[in-house]
Amino acid sequence: MFTHTDIGAFDPVVTTNTLRGSALVKTYPGAEATPALDGVDLTVTSGESVAIMGPSGSGKTTLLHVLAGVLAPTSGQVVWRGRDLAAMGDAGRTRLRRTDFGFVFQSGHLLPELPAVENAALPLMLSGVSRREATRRAEALLAPLGLSGLSARRPGELSGGQAQRVAIARALVCEPGVVFADEPTGALDQGTSAEVLEQLVTRCRAVGASLVVVTHDENVASWCERTVRLRDGRIVSDARTTR
Numbered sequence: 001m002f003t004h005t006d007i008g009a010f011d012p013v014v015t016t017n018t019l020r021g022s023a024l025v026k027t028y029p030g031a032e033a034t035p036a037l038d039g040v041d042l043t044v045t046s047g048e049s050v051a052i053m054g055p056s057g058s059g060k061t062t063l064l065h066v067l068a069g070v071l072a073p074t075s076g077q078v079v080w081r082g083r084d085l086a087a088m089g090d091a092g093r094t095r096l097r098r099t100d101f102g103f104v105f106q107s108g109h110l111l112p113e114l115p116a117v118e119n120a121a122l123p124l125m126l127s128g129v130s131r132r133e134a135t136r137r138a139e140a141l142l143a144p145l146g147l148s149g150l151s152a153r154r155p156g157e158l159s160g161g162q163a164q165r166v167a168i169a170r171a172l173v174c175e176p177g178v179v180f181a182d183e184p185t186g187a188l189d190q191g192t193s194a195e196v197l198e199q200l201v202t203r204c205r206a207v208g209a210s211l212v213v214v215t216h217d218e219n220v221a222s223w224c225e226r227t228v229r230l231r232d233g234r235i236v237s238d239a240r241t242t243r
């Protein structure tokens with residue numbers, strides 16, 4: 001017979017790719033009076049896409065970094081797949097960021113000397129997968145992003161939109177549970193930005209990864225299932241996107 005405790009063992013928060021931030025506070029040294037995050041609760045469920053919006057300085061990037069285990073919160077807790085990030089230690093969090101999370105930044109952060117396919121394959125090679133297997137898997141991700149003919153090109157030989165699509169492939173190559181993107185289309189013109197965003201959302205959905213994307217662009221947010229708005233380090237609205 002199941003008791004209440006037995007049922008708890010099947011808690012979906014523990015067994016699925018749920019990312020949960022609770023009571024998150026972050027103060028930077030010298031700015032203790034004005035926390036960058038001031039009591040944020042945010043749960044991202046498996047496969048969900050969430051846009052984080054708000055004015056400049058409202059805490060968007062800080063929230064992204066705290067949820068991703070890049071920055072430690074001053075207080076509060078981040079739990080991924082039922083595990084507290086604070087309990088993992090620096091080495092554990094570094095490993096987690098490599099295996100479970102993917103990252104896309106505003107301007108790609110690709111290595112200029114490597115061809116596109118090796119840039120996309122890099123996280124796999126860093127975790128010990130052979131170059132041959134890593135590039136095979138990277139090629140398989142570049143193809144649906146419309147880049148199969150460009151995999152030998154170096155970043156300097158790609159357009160901004162193409163380079164961001166290589167960055168999307170790189171973020172997905174380790175089959176992450178969550179992709180974190182900080183202004184991923186901030187350096188692109190509007191048309192290219194819409195294409196890249198569509199690709200980012202579509203590819204994350206195709207592989208079942210959740211997406212947390214910081215943006216100033218309402219068009220970007222409209223691609224996500226949910227929009228969270230911050231002001232002065234607090235959530236002021238959290239709503240399903242209506243189309």
Ligand SMILES: Nc1ncnc2c1ncn2[C@@H]1O[C@H](COP(=O)(O)OP(=O)(O)OP(=O)(O)O)[C@@H](O)[C@H]1O
Pocket residue numbers: 028029031035036054055056057058059060061062063
């Ligand atoms: N390393 C840091 N040291 C001190 N203060 C910081 C640091 N990083 C951010 N802050 C401060 O924390 C607050 C939130 O910054 P954050 O970068 O998270 O905001 P944001 O909403 O992402 O802003 P933007 O849209 O301009 O990128 C701001 O007041 C900022 O000045």
